[in-house]
Amino acid sequence: MDFIDVLIISLYIILTLGVGIWVSKKASKGLDYYFLGGKSIKWYYLGLSNGSGMFDVSGTAWMVGILFLYGAKSFMFMWMWPIWNQIFIMIFLAAWIRRSNIMTGSEWILTRFGDDRAGRASHLIVAIFAVVASIGFIAYFFEGVGKFMTVILPWDLAFVINDSILLTSDQTYALLIILLTTIYTVKGGMFSVVATEVLQYGIMVIAGILIAVYAFITVTDVEIASVISAEWSSILFDMELEGSWTGKYEAFNELIDTQGYKMFGAFIGMSLFKGFFASIAGPTPSYDMQRILSTRTVKEAAYMSGFTNLILFIPRYLLIGGVVVLALVHLAPTMLQPGGVNLNELEVILPKVINNHIPVGIKGLLLAGLLAAFMSTFSAFVNSSPAYIVNDIYKKYFKPSETNEHYIKVSHVASFAVVILGVIMGFFADSINSITLWITSALYGGYVAANFLKWIWWRFNGWGYFWGMTSGLIIATLQFLLDQNKANFQVDSFLYDLAQIPAIYIFPVIFIVSLLGSFLGTLLTPATNMDTLKAFYFNVRPWGFWKPVYKALKLEDNTVTKNTNFSMDMLNCIIGVVWQSSMILLPIYFMIRDYPKTIIALIVFLITTIILKYTWLDKVKKYKD
Template sequence: MELSTFDYTIIIVFFTIVLSIGIYVSKKSGKNTSEYFLSGRTMPWWLLGLSMVATTFSTDTPNLVTDIVRTNGVSGNWVWWAFLITGLLTVFVYAKLWRKSNVNTDLEFYELRYGGAPASFLRKFRAVYLGVIFNVITMSAVTLAAIKIGSIMLGLEPWQTVVSAGLITVTFSALGGFKGVVYTDFLLFFVAMAGAIGAAYFLVNIPEVGGMKALLTNENVADKLNILPDFSNKKALITLFIIPLAVQWWSSWYPGAEPGGGGYIAQRMLAAKDENHAIGATFFFNIMHYALRPWPWILVALASLVVYPDIASIHEAFPNVAEDKLGHDLAYSAMLTKLPSGLLGLVLASLVAAYMSTISTQLNWGSSYIVYDFYKQQINPNASEKKLVAVGRLSTVVLMVFSALLALLLQNALQLFDVLLTFGAGTGLIFILRWFWWRINAWSEITAMFASGIISIILKLTPVGAYFFASETGVFPDWSEYLFVVLVTSVIWLTATFMTQPESKSVLQSFYKKIQPGGPGWDKVINEAKHDQTDIVNDKEKWSVPSGLLAMLLGCILIYSCMFATGYWIYGETTNALILTGIAIASGFSLIKVWGKMKDSIL
């Protein structure tokens, strides 16, 4: 595929602007760690919300959605649509708690909520476990997508894509810090959305596809259109709908969709001006992430089934692609090669934008763990601010190198999504309950983390998993593997919780006084404090969780209705579209009333 001078001009101008932003803010970002990792906690909700959206719009996301749609149809997206419940729980219950904690990273929370050596170990271990291992794996999936795009669209070797894309990203990430990431995310969001929508519109109307009507009636597409899975297909119903909605959203820790908030979402909440801005940012993110973005990717995925009905047809069209990189996720990049000059340059710039946004966020977030939660805690407690910023910049480069090397060994995004999902299975409930149940202790989290990881490794990498959960010959149906990990992990951590000592009275009372989480799960601590004549309850602050849960429910109805109404408008199913639009409007007004009782305003 040949790029025109106009295409190159668009890409070069884009790169220039992004690097200029990184260089411009580098001096202020390098001033201290608060500026480098949290931008001085002065960020407004709309800028943080756009940054969250841009970050989760990575190069592997359209590839993942394409893989899902081609394999399981549109309804297969419930494996990630279900995480909306997690996201809105964070918005209406946990966002204000995170901002009130005033910690520098979500891992610093461990020594606020827990005490002693177990809390210190948990913080340092998870700094390496999440900040390095999980972070490198996540970034490698994003880089793998970039490799496939470079291979299909530009004929680049994997190492060429890794070096060219990674070098620019790591440069502005290391220089600009968190402020550079957020400021560039503002630009990256609009470039990425323009590219995705423009590509979808053009590709649906190419001669091979023949427009929307022809697409929807094509024999390769017709059975992939349902938003809900086929209820007569027991396996599809359980794996694609029931498990995600009933179990997965609360039970699994997954980057960007952590139950109770965490990771780079927590980083942005902690960088907000105040609690209201933290709530506004996360709500804005969830609306944009679920209601706005999926359909351009879905339409390209459906169109790809017409042009490239199977993997063999993709391989035939692109014979130079390595065998170990072939997969359904390649279809997205393959479709983009049909774009005209100008739009092609914009779409390539949008994919670069998606890559840079996600990687820069992961780098800054992972680096914050290494600096605050490992280096400063374990190696050099007296390090100067200048020294800590230098360590942050160095760790940014090292994380980029490790993720690039791992990306060269991977095959497809869906493969990695499944592994990460299983690795965090069973741990999510702790992250939800630890704010509202005094009995959760550091050993609860340590046990759950190791239990989930070890069980997942045994099932994924040894013959045990194949024996018990193979699709055709296993003792149990393969869809029950995830439920097994959740059940066993939950039993193990609950057992450990009651077999170990609770956190000390002083730790629990200090945590409650600072956060004011409220609820019956803290009655024992409050009563003990009264007995000790210690005042830990702020009588002016009412418990907002019941209203928060109602707001979460209304928010889910609003966003799902918007998402599916959009789909039915696209399908031309006017009656369903009108009904869902009406439901969206009604739930929106109800949400405004409930939210008004919780907060006067988010602005």
């Protein structure tokens, strides 16, 4: 690496640490300031912070790999998360969540189920889920940033004693970056996280634009056309995915056959099925929900969520598209030669392209941008999960009357504990893809059913929520253990065959078991106290099956109105998904020089933006806080 690239990265790290520590003094006023910034941060800063937190380097490396291999239709792989839960949040969930006026997602649960034994059981299981999910994501970041830094940086930092490797080079790199990020995150809480993430977002946008311009100037239309086919640039698909590679690149089609997505129609159907329920279930109790609860008003919560969608996808996919164009022209031919990139490690395409095909200066800025992507996402999780440990477990059940200084010190300890557990899990992870599939398909599968029902069904109670979440998490954990030990099972045995099933196809099983636990837990126990339900419904005003609660409220106050926006909300969500998809496809088609499809994507973006202005934004402006 050239000196100027090292200098740019060093300056970025110093600047980030300096900004994070400089604003950290504001976090010492109490838990509300430490975890939510005192609900004083402006919505557009929170939106930039939220978008920055979703711009992670592990996910970017994975997206580069799947766009390279599957072409334009790879944008539908994002539905596994599902990324359009951000649309559901923007359209109606942000307002519902913010009206609660509390600190964490599990504390929010108490406003739905009450503070009795059932409510506390549901409250506790959400806190546990939040911590487990954060540990899983930290493992995901640990795996991704280590691989990325090892390929990019020239120094071998492996720790070897008596020919025994204690730490590989990628593990050492990951530990160093995680340590630096943890320092300012733990010290400054939400203020440091938002301040540094706004800075990091700016660096990422500059990096994305620079790499896109460089790829556009140095790679010709003819070079791109010689590698990709019309099928590569098409978003249409059949039930079975044949692959779009021809001639000397047909080996890439064989890789598609081994990745578990051959039955593409079934995969998309499963992603849509999961995505709908997961999106209505709402954001998981992590940094996304924390940003919503940090906004100053209900109106600003909706603005922040919409702004996150708008500022995230185009700059991110300019970067991804630029890297993929360079990989298609420069890296694809060498990947099929002896000593080329391992076809089963698509996530190393990103660092390989940066290492070998990006010029000095731009390389440093791009590396700083990707490092910023990692640090912003990591810091968001490190700041969110201790809130559940301290506020929802330690403070509520063990030390309810301590000083703010005491709780903030405990928050520091909790942050380090979560990071350490995540790193330990990262040591035992096979790949970014395996953790991605566990988080998206298994762990979140256990979250969906109970959190879907909590919005729409008045009779659903705390015990139903507890057993729905618990049963889902148990099945999810068993699936993860099977996946991690599949190499140890005897071939053709029942456990071996079970372990070979892709995680996305396990989701219906997890969902059904969780749904069964939810219904049994609800119907075998008393309903939630009506006063609690009335207070919740009056504040949040969700649509769904709330007739008994609505009638009871109507007797007390005949001015209470029923939420009849279900049809319009769902229509806006469909429009929003198309809007979001156009922001992904627009930079992809632009970078591969498919100008007719670029124009179509741009027209779709403009039309859906105008529609949402009238059907969503104008309605948000009328919100009363």
